[in-house]
Structure formats: C-alpha cells, structure tokens
Amino acid sequence: MLLMLLLTVISDRLAKHGLVLRSIPWEVLFWLLIFSIIVFVAGIGILLYKWGLRKGRLRYKVIAGCMDTILVVGSLLFLGLCFLGYAFSYEPEHVVERNNQKMVACVNSFTDVYVRYYEYKGRFFRGSKILGEEWYGSGGYDPFTTSMDVKPLRSTFEGEENK
Numbered sequence: 001m002l003l004m005l006l007l008t009v010i011s012d013r014l015a016k017h018g019l020v021l022r023s024i025p026w027e028v029l030f031w032l033l034i035f036s037i038i039v040f041v042a043g044i045g046i047l048l049y050k051w052g053l054r055k056g057r058l059r060y061k062v063i064a065g066c067m068d069t070i071l072v073v074g075s076l077l078f079l080g081l082c083f084l085g086y087a088f089s090y091e092p093e094h095v096v097e098r099n100n101q102k103m104v105a106c107v108n109s110f111t112d113v114y115v116r117y118y119e120y121k122g123r124f125f126r127g128s129k130i131l132g133e134e135w136y137g138s139g140g141y142d143p144f145t146t147s148m149d150v151k152p153l154r155s156t157f158e159g160e161e162n163k
Contacts, residue, residue: 007033019125020118022104023093027086034082038075045071094144095120098157103131105144113139117157132157 007029014020021029045068052064094105102120104127107113113136119127134152136143143150 014125015128018128019121020128022124022126023091023106025124030086034079038079041071041075092142092145093126096144098132101131107142107144109139109141111139112137113141113143115143115152 048064048067052061091106091108096103096105103117104120106116115134116130117132133156135154137153
C-alpha cells in the first residue's frame with residue numbers, strides 16, 4: 001500500500017511540472033506494485049497458516065487452510081486480470097523527429113490506429129500535452145514497425161494546417 005501511495009504522489013508531482021513517465025518506467029513501477037501486493041497477501045497467508053498450526057485444533061487448521069486457499073485463488077485471479085488489463089492497455093512508444101523537434105509517438109491500435117505525439121523529455125519522461133495526433137484508420141498494427149507504406153488519413157499538429 002505504501003508503494004501505491006508513493007506511486008500516486010510521484011505521478012501527481014510530475015504532472016504538476018508537465019511530465020509523464022514513459023511506458024517502460026511506468027510498467028516497471030506497475031509490476032513492482034502488483035508483485036508487492038501479491039507478496040503482502042502471501043505474508044498474510046503464511047501468518048494464517050502459522051496461526052492454524054499454533055492453535056492445534058483441527059477446526060482452526062481447516063479455517064486457516066480455507067483462508068489460504070481463498071487467498072491463493074484470489075491472488076491468481078488478480079494477477080490474471082492484471083495481465084489481461086496490461087495486454088489491452090499497452091501503447092508502444094517511439095522516439096521520432098518531426099519539424100526538427102524530438103517527440104515521443106504513442107501508438108494506440110486497439111480498434112483504430114491513433115498516434116499521439118508528446119514532447120520528448122528524456123529516457124524516462126515525456127510531456128503531458130499532446131502536440132499532435134494522426135489517425136491511420138482501422139488497424140491493430142503499429143505504423144512505425146509495419147513493413148507496409150502507411151500514411152495517416154488525418155493529421156492534426158499544433159501550428160500546422162489540418163490535413
């Protein structure tokens with residue numbers, strides 16, 4: 001819980017300065033948080049198991065065993081949902097140069113392919129303000145890594161005329 005609070009405070013402080021963590025640092029912090037929650041739950045399970053053994057009665061051992069089973073199944077479901085959520089929310093990032101400005105291009109290609117451009121602020125950060133956006137139509141692909149020659153169907157950038 002302390003890690004979650006720390007992550008929230010860090011994100012809020014960065015947002016006040018117009019910074020956002022890029023995808024890799026954010027993912028590392030996210031999975032550290034998930035696994036720390038699982039370790040915490042495992043610690044509770046171990047304490048329950050020891051409590052059941054210390055009491056010595058069969059009734060307490062059964063209660064502790066049931067609670068441990070619920071914790072394990074719940075942790076596995078939680079971890080599965082985290083993986084599923086991660087798979088559907090992943091947005092690859094690419095560092096590109098446009099109009100002599102280094103930018104971070106974030107690709108969202110779940111149903112349609114959208115690329116949002118943010119100011120490059122280093123390896124770990126990007127700007128929070130969208131500098132431009134491109135729409136490539138129906139997709140499920142990354143326009144920066146595909147071998148096809150794809151052009152945006154609509155492009156909107158600050159200071160540029162809409163296409």
